[in-house]
Amino acid sequence: MPKIVSARVIVTSPGRNFVTLKIACDDGTTGVGDATLNGRELAVASYLADHVVPCLIGRDAHRIEDIWQYLYKGAYWRRGPVTMAAIAAVDMALWDIKGKVAGLPLYQLLGGASRDGCMVYGHANGTTIAETIEAALDYRRQGYKAIRLQCGVPGMASTYGVSKDRYFYEPADNDLPTENIWSTAKYLRVVPELFAAAREALGWDVHLLHDVHHRLTPIEAARLGKDLEPYRPFWIEDATPAEDQEAFRLIRQHTTTPLAVGEIFSSVWDCKTLIENRLIDYIRATVLHAGGITHMRQIASLADLYQIRTGCHGATDLSPVTMAAALHLGLAIPNFGIQEYMRHTAETDAVFPHAYRFADGMLHPGDAPGLGVDIDEELADSFPYARAYLPVNRLEDGTMWSW
Numbered sequence: 001m002p003k004i005v006s007a008r009v010i011v012t013s014p015g016r017n018f019v020t021l022k023i024a025c026d027d028g029t030t031g032v033g034d035a036t037l038n039g040r041e042l043a044v045a046s047y048l049a050d051h052v053v054p055c056l057i058g059r060d061a062h063r064i065e066d067i068w069q070y071l072y073k074g075a076y077w078r079r080g081p082v083t084m085a086a087i088a089a090v091d092m093a094l095w096d097i098k099g100k101v102a103g104l105p106l107y108q109l110l111g112g113a114s115r116d117g118c119m120v121y122g123h124a125n126g127t128t129i130a131e132t133i134e135a136a137l138d139y140r141r142q143g144y145k146a147i148r149l150q151c152g153v154p155g156m157a158s159t160y161g162v163s164k165d166r167y168f169y170e171p172a173d174n175d176l177p178t179e180n181i182w183s184t185a186k187y188l189r190v191v192p193e194l195f196a197a198a199r200e201a202l203g204w205d206v207h208l209l210h211d212v213h214h215r216l217t218p219i220e221a222a223r224l225g226k227d228l229e230p231y232r233p234f235w236i237e238d239a240t241p242a243e244d245q246e247a248f249r250l251i252r253q254h255t256t257t258p259l260a261v262g263e264i265f266s267s268v269w270d271c272k273t274l275i276e277n278r279l280i281d282y283i284r285a286t287v288l289h290a291g292g293i294t295h296m297r298q299i300a301s302l303a304d305l306y307q308i309r310t311g312c313h314g315a316t317d318l319s320p321v322t323m324a325a326a327l328h329l330g331l332a333i334p335n336f337g338i339q340e341y342m343r344h345t346a347e348t349d350a351v352f353p354h355a356y357r358f359a360d361g362m363l364h365p366g367d368a369p370g371l372g373v374d375i376d377e378e379l380a381d382s383f384p385y386a387r388a389y390l391p392v393n394r395l396e397d398g399t400m401w402s403w
C-alpha cells in the first residue's frame with residue numbers, strides 16, 4: 001500500500017493566487033489537491049501546513065474515507081470554508097494517487113462514464129447589453145451550448161461579472177478590497193432587457209444563465225425570476241444570500257425560473273434543507289469548497305433523490321486541479337447538470353498541465369490515470385504570492401451589501 005511520506009503546500013500566483021497540496025508516497029506516486037480560497041488563501045495554506053500535514057505522514061494513502069473522517073471529526077471545530085477546503089485538497093490528492101496506482105482515470109473509479117462529456121457554460125459579459133450580446137455570439141461560434149450573461153448597469157461604475165478583459169474574469173483585483181456601489185433598482189431594470197435582447201439575437205436553442213451573486217432580497221429575487229420567465233433562463237444563481245435557506249421558499253412561491261445556489265457552501269449541512277424541500281434545481285457546491293470528491297459525491301447523491309442536478313462552480317479562482325476533479329465526478333454521477341468553465345490564463349495552464357479538453361460545448365477529463373493534472377513546482381515557485389481581495393459592495397447610501 002502507498003504510504004504518505006511527504007506533503008507540500010504550494011502557494012503560487014500565475015496571474016492569480018492558488019494554493020495546492022502535493023502528497024508524495026513511498027512508492028514515488030504523487031497526488032495533487034486544490035486548496036484555493038479566494039481572498040483568504042494563506043489561512044488554508046497554514047491550516048494545511050501547520051495542522052493537517054503532520055497528521056498525514058505515515059498513513060496509508062488508500063484509506064481516503066478514513067482520512068476524511070479523521071480530518072473532519074478530529075478537527076472538533078467542524079465545517080466552514082477554511083477547514084473544508086483543506087480537507088478537500090487532501091481528498092483530491094488521495095483520489096489522484098488511487099487512480100494512478102490503479103492505472104485508471106478517476107471517473108472509472110467513480111462508476112465509469114454516464115455521458116459523453118460535461119456540458120459547460122461560457123461567460124459573456126460587457127459594460128453594455130450590446131457588448132454582452134456580441135460576446136455571447138462569439139461563445140456560440142466557439143460551440144458553447146450554454147452561456148452566462150452579465151452586463152454593466154447604467155449609473156453604476158462597476159458590477160459583479162463584468163470584466164475589463166473580455167474573456168478572463170478575475171474579481172480579486174486589489175491588495176485591499178475595492179469598494180463598489182450597488183443599486184438594486186437600476187440592476188432589476190437591466191437584466192430583463194438583457195435577456196430579451198439575448199433571445200432576439202441568439203434564439204432559443206442555447207441555454208442562457210445569469211448570476212445574481214447574492215445581491216437581492218427574497219422578494220426582489222422573486223420579482224427577477226418572474227420578469228425573466230418569458231426568456232426561459234436555464235437558471236438564476238445565488239438569487240439571495242444562500243445561508244438563508246428558508247428564503248428560497250418565498251422565491252419558489254412566485255416563479256418557475258430555475259434556481260441554482262451553493263458555490264459558497266462547505267458541506268451537505270449548508271444545503272440539506274434546500275435539497276430536501278426542492279427549493280432549488282441545481283446545487284453549485286464544488287469539490288474544492290465542499291470537502292473534496294468524497295463529500296461532493298455525497299451531496300450529489302442526496303440531490304439526486306430530489307431530482308436536483310449539479311451545476312458546480314468553476315471560476316478562475318478554482319484551479320485546474322479542481323476543474324479536473326469536477327469533470328471526473330461530473331462524468332460519472334447520474335444527476336450531472338452543467339459545469340461552469342471560466343478559462344484560466346495561459347500562465348495558469350502552464351503551471352497546471354492537464355488532460356481535460358473542450359469540444360462541442362463540453363469538457364472531458366481525459367483518460368490519464370488519476371485526475372490527469374499536475375503542478376509544475378519549479379514554474380509555480382517562480383510566481384510569488386501577492387495578496388488580493390474580492391471587492392465589497394455598498395448601497396448608494398453607504399450601507400454594506402453583498403458583493
Ligand SMILES: O=C(O)[C@@H](O)[C@@H](O)[C@H](O)[C@H](O)CO
Nearest residue numbers: 038171211263314315317390
Ligand atoms: O459563479 C461564479 O463564477 C462567481 O460567483 C464567481 O466568480 C465568484 O464571484 C468567485 O468565485 C469568487 O471568488
Ligand SMILES: [Mg+2]
Nearest residue numbers: 211237238263
Ligand atoms: Mg456565482
